[in-house]
Amino acid sequence: MPYKKTMPSENVLAVILMGVFAALLGILLLGVSAFLGRVKRNPEKLSVYECGVDPTGSARERFSLxxxxxxxxxxxxxxxxxxxxxxxxxFRKNLERGGLILFEMMCFLAILVVGYLYIWKKGGLDWK
Amino acid sequence: MDFIDFTILAIKIMVVMGALLNAVPILVWVERRGSAFIQDRLGPNRVGPMGLLQPVADVIKFIFKEDPIPCHVHRFLFPIAPLFSLIPASIIFAAIPFGDTLEIWGRTITLQIADIHIGILYVLAVGSLGIYGVLIAGWSSNNKYSILGALRSSSQMISYEIALGASLIGPLLVYGTFSLNEIVHLQAQSWGIFLQPLAFLIFFVSGFAESNRLPFDLPEGEAELVAGFHTEYGSMKFALFFMAEYIHIVTIAALNTTLFWGGWQLIPGMVSLANVLGISTYPHSVGLALLKVAAFTLKTTFFTLIFIWVRWTLPRFRYDQLMMLGWKILIPAAFINIGATAVLLYIGWL
Structure with missing residues (x-):
């Protein structure tokens, strides 16, 4: 297979470079907009948006459990x-050593499924 | 790593980011005109021929709009929240191979920004970072709609992330590698969709939920939450969220392609095209590499268009229906897929 393995450091550098590129682009766009955008402040515009009505109460309300x-x-x-x-x-590389690897994970999955069914039965997944 | 390697890397990043950023205005145009045709309207057709310059007009408007920072928001987190959305959406693409290796002037170039050995884990990890942008935006806006939208959004994204993560175990069992490039190589004979159709279905549906697209766009259900987590955002800050959403769509389409539809492997029929053009003489020629990039682009475009098509075809779910689909259908289906794949591999049918 013609496949060249690259060093991890190159990959890290590549990802960081891409992130920096995206960040710079975002900052540049925000900067351009902040610099060129029209500025005309008034208190109505700077208040909480609640469909044009005066805001009532705080946004830090309690929310559904x-x-x-x-x-x-x-x-x-x-x-x-x-x-x-x-x-x-x-999994695939260890298959010739027998079915132990399959059996072990099936036990793990079974335990997981029991827990899942318990949550379901208790109504934890219902959204009412 | 010498200077030329670094230059090649920089060029690759420029090309990929350029393609992603250019995809955004094109997709906006396709979305607006396409939705118009689906709904038997004309859509925006005034700016430029067939309305093609409409996205340019949009960008100009985004830049020149006033960008007020309201009094009640968090001073520091509010302006930078769009970046938290944009950066993860962009850097997922680093792990996706968009072409085969290419040999030019005695150098071997892998058409992939970072050939990460744990590509699938990287994609999952960075993909879930997108939640922070939504959550920070919603919380720092200090607005009831925003915070409700952010709560719904994060709850939806983490719910579907389980289905997404579990659906990828099936392909992982079959391929036996985390590296996305190796996965594409392994699909030379038959594409992953023929081995893992159920995994593809789960991944595809979860992808919609992860990118907050209709029918899963409850975080911004405009009838109830105005605009959800970005209610208080305007101007370029809103545009960055918008860009992040479209880049996310392209990335998920590319992941679908890579994991299940053969990535840059040639589409049937392209082989004879390569023979006719006389570029299939040796496997790493420039012409063949470009043809493979074209195959990848075509497949990705196809899935991106499906994303847009679905948005204008299906109505929005109710929140309980959304949670039911995620927790009671997709997650059991993913578990069944894991078990079935493992057993089938064991008895040697796969």
Whole structure:
């Protein structure tokens, strides 16, 4: 396979360069707009946008607990899935050594699915 | 790494960023005119021939618009939030190979900005950084609509990220490598879609949710939240969010292409074209490399157009429907895909 491996440092440099390029571009565009844009301030324009009505109350209101719940589920499931990645990477190369690698991960997946079904049964995934 | 290597790298970055940034006005035009044709209207057709210069007019207007920073926002985070959206959206593309290796003047050039060995992990990690732009924008705006939009958006993005991450395990089992370039090489005989159709479906749907596009554009459902997390933004700051969204679409289309549709592998029929043109004499010739870049561009364009087409065809979900689709359909489907792929590999059918 004609495939040249590059050093990690070059990759890091490339990604950083690209990020810097994007950042400079963004800053440049914002700067141009701030410099050339019309400036005519008035208190109405600088107030909170609430469809033209005078703003009522603070924006730092309490919000639905469901968002918090989703965040916790995300943490659990995302980490479980990250655990699956190394397994998936070596799966094919280790197949000739027998089905142990399959069995092990099936146990892991089964435990994960039990937890998932428990959350489902408890109504954690319903959005009412 | 000598000076010439560095120059080549700089040119590659310029070309890719240039292509991404040029894709934005073209897509805006396609979106506005295309939506008009889908809805049996004419769309913007006054500026330039067929309205082609409309994006230019838009840019000029964006630049010259007043850009007030309202009194109630966070002074520091509010102006830089658009950058948090733009930068991750742009740098995902660094890991995507847009062409085969090219040999010119005795140098071998990989048509990819950074051949990262853990390409898939990089793409997932940087892709999820986009949430910060949304969240910072919504929080720092100190506006009820913004904060609700940001909450919804981040909650939606993290929900679909699980499905997205889980859907990629299937292809990973089949290919056995994280490097996107190697994945494309492995698809020389048959494209990934034929091995992992379910994974493609999950990835494709989650991609819509990740880029906050209709039918998943609840964060900015205009009937309820005005404009969602960017309600308080105007002028160029809004334009940066806009650019980030379109760049994100192109990137996700490119990822679809790379992982499931053979990346820069030639489209059937292009092989005979290469033979007719006489450029397929040796595998790293400039002509063949350009043809492969063209194949990649065509495939990516196709998926980008599907993104636009879907936006003007499907209505928006309700929030509970969105959460149900993510948690109760896509995630189990992804688990089934993982199990089925592993078993099929074990018994040797894949």
């Amino acid at each position: 469901k968002f918090y719940l989703i965040a916790i589920f995300f943490l659990v499931f995302d980490i479980e899935i990250i655990f699956l990645y190394p397994w998936a990477l070596i």
